[in-house]
Amino acid sequence: MNRIVLWFxxxxxxxxxxxxxxxxxxxxFGASLLLLAVGVWAALFRVPADYQQGDSxxxxxxxxxxxxxxxxxxxxxxxxxxxxxxxxxKLCEILAMACAPIGAAFTVITLATGSIWGxxxxxxxxxxxxxxxSELVLLFLYIGVIALDASIEDRRRGARVAGxxxxxxxxxxPIIHYSVQWWNSLHQGSTISLMGKSKMDASMILPxxxxxxxxxxxxxxxxxxxxxxxxxxxxxxxxWARDIAVHDSTRGNA
Amino acid sequence: MSAxxxxxxxxxxxxxxxxxxxxxxxxxxxxxxxAVLVVALFPLALGSERARLAMLAPGAIWVAAxxxxxxxxxxxxxxxxxxxxxxxxxxxxxxxxxxxxxxxxAHWLTGSLPLILIAxxxxxxxxxxxxxxxxxxxxxxxxxxxxxxxGSTVAALTVGLRRSGMLLPLLALPLYVPVLVFGAGSVMAxxxxxxxxxxxxxxxxxxxxxLVLAPLAAAAAIRIALP
Amino acid sequence: MTYLSYIVAxxxxxxxxxxxxxxxxxLKHHRLLRAIRxxxxxxxxxxxxxxxGSAGATE
Amino acid sequence: MLAVARxxxxxxxxxxxxxxxxxxxxxxxxxxxxxxxxxxxTLLRVLAGLLRAGEGELSWRGEPCTRLxxxxxxxxGHLAGHKADLGALDNLRFATGLHGCxxxxxxxxxxxxxxxxxxxxxPAGRLSAGxxxxxxxxxxxxxxxxxxxxxxxxxxxDRDGIxxxxxxxxxxxxxxxxxxxxxxxxxxxPPVRARTLILEAQRVDAESAA
Numbered sequence: 001m002n003r004i005v006l007w008f009x010x011x012x013x014x015x016x017x018x019x020x021x022x023x024x025x026x027x028x029f030g031a032s033l034l035l036l037a038v039g040v041w042a043a044l045f046r047v048p049a050d051y052q053q054g055d056s057x058x059x060x061x062x063x064x065x066x067x068x069x070x071x072x073x074x075x076x077x078x079x080x081x082x083x084x085x086x087x088x089x090k091l092c093e094i095l096a097m098a099c100a101p102i103g104a105a106f107t108v109i110t111l112a113t114g115s116i117w118g119x120x121x122x123x124x125x126x127x128x129x130x131x132x133x134s135e136l137v138l139l140f141l142y143i144g145v146i147a148l149d150a151s152i153e154d155r156r157r158g159a160r161v162a163g164x165x166x167x168x169x170x171x172x173x174p175i176i177h178y179s180v181q182w183w184n185s186l187h188q189g190s191t192i193s194l195m196g197k198s199k200m201d202a203s204m205i206l207p208x209x210x211x212x213x214x215x216x217x218x219x220x221x222x223x224x225x226x227x228x229x230x231x232x233x234x235x236x237x238x239x240w241a242r243d244i245a246v247h248d249s250t251r252g253n254a
Numbered sequence: 255m256s257a258x259x260x261x262x263x264x265x266x267x268x269x270x271x272x273x274x275x276x277x278x279x280x281x282x283x284x285x286x287x288x289a290v291l292v293v294a295l296f297p298l299a300l301g302s303e304r305a306r307l308a309m310l311a312p313g314a315i316w317v318a319a320x321x322x323x324x325x326x327x328x329x330x331x332x333x334x335x336x337x338x339x340x341x342x343x344x345x346x347x348x349x350x351x352x353x354x355x356x357x358x359x360a361h362w363l364t365g366s367l368p369l370i371l372i373a374x375x376x377x378x379x380x381x382x383x384x385x386x387x388x389x390x391x392x393x394x395x396x397x398x399x400x401x402x403x404x405g406s407t408v409a410a411l412t413v414g415l416r417r418s419g420m421l422l423p424l425l426a427l428p429l430y431v432p433v434l435v436f437g438a439g440s441v442m443a444x445x446x447x448x449x450x451x452x453x454x455x456x457x458x459x460x461x462x463x464x465l466v467l468a469p470l471a472a473a474a475a476i477r478i479a480l481p
Numbered sequence: 482m483t484y485l486s487y488i489v490a491x492x493x494x495x496x497x498x499x500x501x502x503x504x505x506x507x508l509k510h511h512r513l514l515r516a517i518r519x520x521x522x523x524x525x526x527x528x529x530x531x532x533x534g535s536a537g538a539t540e
Numbered sequence: 541m542l543a544v545a546r547x548x549x550x551x552x553x554x555x556x557x558x559x560x561x562x563x564x565x566x567x568x569x570x571x572x573x574x575x576x577x578x579x580x581x582t583l584l585r586v587l588a589g590l591l592r593a594g595e596g597e598l599s600w601r602g603e604p605c606t607r608l609x610x611x612x613x614x615x616x617g618h619l620a621g622h623k624a625d626l627g628a629l630d631n632l633r634f635a636t637g638l639h640g641c642x643x644x645x646x647x648x649x650x651x652x653x654x655x656x657x658x659x660x661x662x663p664a665g666r667l668s669a670g671x672x673x674x675x676x677x678x679x680x681x682x683x684x685x686x687x688x689x690x691x692x693x694x695x696x697x698d699r700d701g702i703x704x705x706x707x708x709x710x711x712x713x714x715x716x717x718x719x720x721x722x723x724x725x726x727x728x729x730p731p732v733r734a735r736t737l738i739l740e741a742q743r744v745d746a747e748s749a750a
Contacts, residue, residue, distance in 0.1 A: 029503065040492070054483040059491040066495070085478070105502040112498075113491040120484050137428050144425040151415055154481065156552065161411050161479045165425060168407065168471065172429055175460075179432035182453075186439050186446075222502050229506040232513050235553070236520075245517040258611075258640040266637020270626065277625045277663075338619025345588060346638040347611035353638075480590070 012091045014231050015240040021228035028221030032214045039210030047203050056120050061207055063113040065215040066106045067131075070138060071173075073103035073219060077145070078170035081163025091227075093159035094234070096166065097149050098226035102219060104142035110135050130184040134177045141169040155234050263348040264356050271360035281326075286368045289322035293376045304381045311380035312390060312441035318376070319369055319394060320434055323401040326365055328422050330357065330406055331413045331476065340413070340480070350476065355469035358406045366398035389444040389454070396457045397437035403461075403468035404429040410475035433457065541566045541718045542587075542608070542687060547596030549579065549586050556582050559596065562737050564687070569709060569719040569732050574739035580722035581618065583739070584689050587720065588615045611640070614683035616676045617691045624665025628656060628675055631664050635679045642684045650678040654704060669696045677708060688712060688719040706730045 011017055043061035050057045077099035084092035114132050115125050126132070145162045152158030235241050275282045296314045297307055334340040343353050373394055377387055408425045412418040440453035541564055548558025557579030564570045572580050585591045587598075589607040598605055600612065622631045632647035651657060654674040659667065664675060673696045680688060693705050709719060709730050721730070 056484040056487055058488055062495045105498050109495050109498050112494040116487050116491045120487055137431055141428045147421055164475055164478055165411055175432045179435040183435045183439055226506040229510045236517050241517055242521050245514045248514050249518055263638050266634050270634045274625055338621035342621045345610055345615050
């Protein structure tokens with residue numbers, strides 16, 4: 001127990017975290033790309049076409065993992081922000097803010113692929129489907145967090161204020177989802193929805209599991225990458241940052 | 255020596271804000287004017303066909319009320335931060351959340367209540383059927399305080415910024431979505447002959463929660479956001 | 482394959498956005514390292530060459 | 541009344557001031573002096589509880605505390621803290637509602653004793669900078685707090701105003717109050733029992749590491 005606490009404290013020190021992130025980042029990205037390649041190959045060429053949707057449902061193999069990740073990243077961000085605010089841990093502030101652009105990227109992919117899927121299915125690029133609408137609001141939440149963080153000069157204060165907003169948004173997220181569903185029932189929305197009630201074919205599960213795992217790993221890799229960059233940006237004047245920069249150049253020139 | 259008590263501090267805060275609103279009555283009425291303008295533009299854009307306007311009326315009035323509630327929100331706490339009175343409120347021996355709750359209440363009284371009072375007039379402009387007036391007024395009465403509470407919590411986050419510009423609407427919008435959905439939705443439901451009270455009750459539940467949580471959250475936000 | 486163009490478009494969007502997500506912090510990291518190196522060189526440069534004006538440069 | 545040990549404050553990992561050790565006793569004033577940017581204002585804001593100290597210990601009347609009790613301190617900062625659209629008297633009434641009122645004082649008498657009699661209904665925004673400072677002093681007079689935290693109280697004041705500050709300070713200290721006053725030393729020290737705390741500029745972190 002004591003060991004874990006100690007390890008955590010050491011990891012929290014900027015140079016250690018930077019070294020840790022630099023070492024492990026390529027592994028996460030590599031594993032993610034490997035799993036993604038297998039998953040996408042299976043999704044495109046191995047899984048039989050759906051009798052109702054034809055081949056268009058192959059889009060779901062990237063749409064669904066990204067939709068899940070967009071929510072998962074938001075929850076992660078809000079939890080990190082809460083830890084940062086309560087225990088004033090600087091690394092958690094950075095991790096929370098590093099989550100925001102990644103989550104926004106997943107949300108953009110979800111919206112874009114959902115809309116591309118919807119074009120042949122609904123006949124329009126956009127439908128006020130409850131899931132897509134919630135996703136759109138989620139994108140606004142992400143943009144709000146990023147914009148608020150960017151608009152405050154003091155980096156620490158910016159991260160804390162934006163983190164607080166993320167926490168408020170987390171409370172609001174289920175309410176938005178519920179309200180949008182109620183609204184949809186009031187206005188009688190579309191009949192076919194993404195990830196509808198239709199039973200998933202057994203052959204779909206394995207490729208989907210691969211892409212989901214790939215996106216999880218990608219998230220960790222990207223989080224490490226962004227966090228180490230933000231850390232370096234904040235502590236650019238420190239001696240450890242200079243050591244790393246000089247070390248990096250000697251290694252690069254050799 | 256008279257120690258400050260909670261009721262006395264709250265009364266002082268409320269009196270100050272109402273007096274300030276009165277001394278700048280022109281500015282205070284701006285949200286109202288804004289809402290009237292928005293509503294008046296709908297028939298000009300859509301034509302004066304009664305049935306179509308009546309169908310759009312609940313949504314249009316609710317959107318106007320929502321946009322109007324964003325007016326003045328930007329300056330709600332920043333004006334106090336700029337002249338140093340927010341510092342004094344932070345240093346008062348009463349909870350900041352109580353003072354902020356008073357400010358939010360005063361903001362609703364001066365900004366949203368006049369709008370609710372002239373809502374019947376706006377409804378007439380858009381030919382809202384008479385039997386929908388009660389759902390509209392009730393939903394506004396429950397919904398606008400919720401908008402103010404949520405909006406001022408977000409405004410507290412931007413208090414350290416020099417100007418927030420479009421940032422405040424961007425931050426407030428996701429929080430406003432459920433209020434707009436249930437607020438305008440309740441009137442729509444009434445128009446379709448469905449049960450509309452359920453949505454208003456949901457709004458009321460949200461209002462009760464926000465009444466407790468929003469001032470606390472806003473106080474925490476100000477402490478985080480103030481430079 | 483039916484709806485081929487839609488599938489290609491969706492996967493292309495996916496690839497482009499992920500590529501941006503992966504590349505942008507990496508590029509920024511390199512820019513930062515270069516900037517730190519340049520700053521370190523500037524801080525050392527005048528002091529090594531001559532003592533004159535070094536006070537202003539290090540302040 | 542107030543004792544401080546090893547108090548320091550960091551902004552973005554650079555030390556703004558400290559570690560500082562000092563005490564302020566009842567009936568005595570502590571003058572905090574030093575050039576621009578040495579953290580005088582920051583020190584006052586930390587003591588007022590507007591900023592959170594990086595480390596250090598505070599004690600109030602001999603008892604350790606994490607922040608000073610708000611009813612014990614009155615703060616006058618660079619920002620006057622008046623609403624420009626409210627009259628001078630209304631501003632003071634609001635202040636007494638929020639912070640309480642010293643025994644035997646009233647907004648009207650406080651206005652008179654800072655030389656603002658006749659300006660009761662003038663909006664604070666239309667007062668001159670010096671008059672606004674006087675209005676802040678009137679708020680201070682009304683406050684029941686024992687410890688005054690004054691940030692550059694002499695700024696913007698004419699000769700009479702400086703005398704006024706000195707007189708108010710002397711009276712407050714006589715009544716067993718205490719005060720912490722920042723000044724950059726361009727004005728004469730108040731003729732009261734006072735000690736001086738000189739803040740020095742902190743070295744920049746990058747420089748010390750080089």
